[in-house]
Amino acid sequence: MILGKVIGTVWSTKKDENLVGSKLLIVKQLGLDFKExxxxxxxxxxxxxxxxxxxxxxxxxxxRQTNSTKNRPVDAVVMAIVDKLDISSN
Amino acid sequence: MILGKVIGTVWSTKKDENLVGSKLLIVKQLGLDFKExxxxxxxxxxxxxxxxxxxxxxxxxxxRQTNSTKNRPVDAVVMAIVDKLDISSN
Amino acid sequence: MILGKVIGTVWSTKKDENLVGSKLLIVKQLGLDFKExxxxxxxxxxxxxxxxxxxxxxxxxxxRQTNSTKNRPVDAVVMAIVDKLDISSN
Amino acid sequence: MILGKVIGTVWSTKKDENLVGSKLLIVKQLGLDFKExxxxxxxxxxxxxxxxxxxxxxxxxxxRQTNSTKNRPVDAVVMAIVDKLDISSN
Amino acid sequence: MILGKVIGTVWSTKKDENLVGSKLLIVKQLGLDFKExxxxxxxxxxxxxxxxxxxxxxxxxxxRQTNSTKNRPVDAVVMAIVDKLDISSN
Incomplete structure (x- = not known):
């Protein structure tokens, strides 16, 4: 999975009918130091x-393995909110 | 999903029979500032x-999860037209 | 899909049994200006x-969604021959 | 498969219900010389x-082909621990 | 498919049970000139x-479409040995 930060949303009226009601998030990829x-x-x-x-x-x-995305034409899903990273010191 | 802009179409007479009638769009990838x-x-x-x-x-x-692409040999589909992006200011 | 140009073929005697009879094309990726x-x-x-x-x-x-590739261990198929690209002038 | 080194874990309370109990590892990609x-x-x-x-x-x-990941919204799994690499000298 | 050269093997005792007996090859990607x-x-x-x-x-x-890899957590398979490349001169 990719580590990212939600920075906004996409508004779309005309989209695949199965996507009505889905929230489309803009996610910037992050490094392990949380830099975008x-x-x-x-x-x-x-x-x-x-x-x-x-x-x-x-x-x-x-x-497509979540209830919100099954059988829908989406290739990316936010499936976890990160509390913290534990990175070893060596 | 990728953010992009439709800049043209591909014409093809000789193609997989399941693709007859499909419109093939050329989509340039965009940045969040809409630069190509x-x-x-x-x-x-x-x-x-x-x-x-x-x-x-x-x-x-x-x-392949849309009515126009099911079971067809295509690996990219335009599934939403974007009205606007809402990006947080911080 | 990727835009490309067929520049050659791969010869292979020892291959997965389901691939016998398949033609393996070498395809170079192209830009919209047809430069390789x-x-x-x-x-x-x-x-x-x-x-x-x-x-x-x-x-x-x-x-794997064509008759020539169904259930075979292949991850790329030529599924259309391009007649021309129509690209908008602005 | 990618060669990598486990350098930490991700903590997440709010995640897809099917992921409860899964351990989320942070894996840095390695070169053949084991450099990160x-x-x-x-x-x-x-x-x-x-x-x-x-x-x-x-x-x-x-x-998703392991017992711990079947039908879950995960796109990467650690499926082997490496004992050593045997690389030919020529 | 990717063109590559087998340069070694990975030894792993602790791996997904479905992978016991599978040979894990290290494959370097090649250019059309066979340079690694x-x-x-x-x-x-x-x-x-x-x-x-x-x-x-x-x-x-x-x-996963070969007998050796069906239903196993592997994302890369060597499915052909290359005899030669035929590349057009123009």
């Missing part, structure tokens, strides 16, 4: 993530 | 997107 | 593409 | 890997 | 490839 990278991805929310939150994003067919 | 990047992808249209429109593209097996 | 990029992919032919032709390549599980 | 690269991935543990261990990570839908 | 690139992938052997041999590697879910 250039890359971003648009991901469907499945855990109630809000702006500013650190999250994990699953991509590909795995993005 | 070098990368582009050819994606099947599923929402009636036209040239100049800002769209989302789903890739991989997720691209 | 450094990247290339080896893809199974499903439309009778020959050397020098401009094609589209579908990758991942989508590459 | 910049890239990292968050992967579910399926073999009891601990910090500092050299592992293999499978990504995409293949990450 | 920096990238490498660890792939399961399905055709009896040995060190020094030029091979094709299929990745993603396609890597």
């Amino acid at each position: 990278k250039e890359n971003f991805v648009v991901a469907v929310d499945s855990v109630g993530a809000g702006e500013g939150e650190i999250v994990l994003v699953a991509t590909g067919s795995s993005a | 990047k070098e990368n582009f992808v050819v994606a099947v249209d599923s929402v009636g997107a036209g040239e100049g429109e800002i769209v989302l593209v789903a890739t991989g097996s997720s691209a | 990029k450094e990247n290339f992919v080896v893809a199974v032919d499903s439309v009778g593409a020959g050397e020098g032709e401009i094609v589209l390549v579908a990758t991942g599980s989508s590459a | 690269k910049e890239n990292f991935v968050v992967a579910v543990d399926s073999v009891g890997a601990g910090e500092g261990e050299i592992v293999l990570v499978a990504t995409g839908s293949s990450a | 690139k920096e990238n490498f992938v660890v792939a399961v052997d399905s055709v009896g490839a040995g060190e020094g041999e030029i091979v094709l590697v299929a990745t993603g879910s396609s890597a």
Whole structure:
């Protein structure tokens, strides 16, 4: 999964009918030091993530394994909100 | 999903029989400032997107989850037209 | 899908039994100006593409959605021959 | 598969219900000389890997082929702990 | 598929139970001039490839379409040994 930060949302009226009601989050990729990278991805929310939150994003067919995304044409889902990272000191 | 802009179409007479009738869009990847990047992808249209429109593209097996793409050999689909992006100021 | 140009073929005697009879094409990735990029992919032919032709390549599980590739261990298929690109002038 | 080194874990209380009990490892990608690269991935543990261990990570839908990950929204799994690499001298 | 060269093997005692007996090959990516690139992938052997041999590697879910890899958590398989490349002169 990718480590990222929710920085906004995408508004879309005209979209695949199965996506009505889905929240489309803009997620910037983060380094382990929480610095934002250039890359971003648009991901469907499945855990109630809000702006500013650190999250994990699953991509590909795995993005369709949540109740909010099953059988939908989405290739990225926010499936966890991160509390903290534990990184070994050596 | 990838943020992109429809900049043209691909014409193809000789293609997989399941693709007859599909519209093949050329989509340039965009940054959050709507600046075009070098990368582009050819994606099947599923929402009636036209040239100049800002769209989302789903890739991989997720691209086959629309009525226009089911069981077809396509790995990218335009599944939403973007109205606007809401990006937090901090 | 990726825009590419067929520049050759791969010969292989010892391969997965399901691939016997499949033509393995070497496809160089192209820019929108038809300039060849450094990247290339080896893809199974499903439309009778020959050397020098401009094609589209579908990758991942989508590459297995043609009659020539179903259930086979291939992750790239040539599924269309390109007649021309229509790119908007603005 | 990717060669990597477990350098930490991700703590997450609010996550997809199917992920409760899964251990989320932070895995840095390694070169063949075991030098850490910049890239990292968050992967579910399926073999009891601990910090500092050299592992293999499978990504995409293949990450869901273990008992710990079946039908879950995860796109990366640690599926082997590496004892050693045998690299030919020529 | 990726063009590569087998340069070694990975030894692993502790791995997913479905992988017992699988040979894990280290494959360096090659250019069309057979020069080794920096990238490498660890792939399961399905055709009896040995060190020094030029091979094709299929990745993603396609890597699970051989008898040696079905339903296993592997995302790369060596599915062909390359005899030669035929590249057009123009």
